[in-house]
Amino acid sequence: MSTRTALISGGARGIGRCIVRRFLERGYKVFVLDIDEEELKHAITVHLKQYYDQKKVESAICNLRSVEEIRNKVKAAADFLGGRIEVVVNNGGIASPYWKDGKTMADQDTIEQWQA
Numbered sequence: 001m002s003t004r005t006a007l008i009s010g011g012a013r014g015i016g017r018c019i020v021r022r023f024l025e026r027g028y029k030v031f032v033l034d035i036d037e038e039e040l041k042h043a044i045t046v047h048l049k050q051y052y053d054q055k056k057v058e059s060a061i062c063n064l065r066s067v068e069e070i071r072n073k074v075k076a077a078a079d080f081l082g083g084r085i086e087v088v089v090n091n092g093g094i095a096s097p098y099w100k101d102g103k104t105m106a107d108q109d110t111i112e113q114w115q116a
Contacts, residue, residue: 005081007074009033009064010092012040017047019089024051031077031085033062033092064092 006023010016012034020043023030030051034040044052044059051057058080062073078085094113103110 002084003082004028004087005085006030006087006089007033007077007081007085008089008091009062010090011059012036012043016091017043019091020057021048023087024048024057028056028087029081030057031080032057032059033064033073033077034059035061035063035092037061 004027006028008016008020008023008030009032011020011030011032013036016032016034020030020032032040032044034043040059040061044057048057058077060073060076063069074085
């Protein structure tokens with residue numbers, strides 16, 4: 001039986017990190033994407049150390065606003081995962097309800113930030 005595989009974005013902290021851990025606990029080999037380099041490194045090498053040492057989890061920095069970057073990182077993920085990605089969890093997103101200039105989600109001119 002082959003190893004099950006998953007690609008998870010936004011996996012450096014919070015819900016995303018819990019999703020990554022759960023997949024690993026269930027025997028998946030996992031590739032994690034996140035934009036926060038420091039938090040991602042900490043999650044992978046500290047919180048998920050046993051899986052990292054066993055080469056069951058790998059990660060890459062990825063800006064999910066860049067299609068080209070996503071394509072490159074998905075290729076890296078597929079390479080790590082043996083050429084096959086069975087599950088994709090798109091957990092990446094902005095968690096703050098407030099944006100620049102003190103605006104909130106209710107302001108109509110924040111649509112570009114919503115799309116991000």
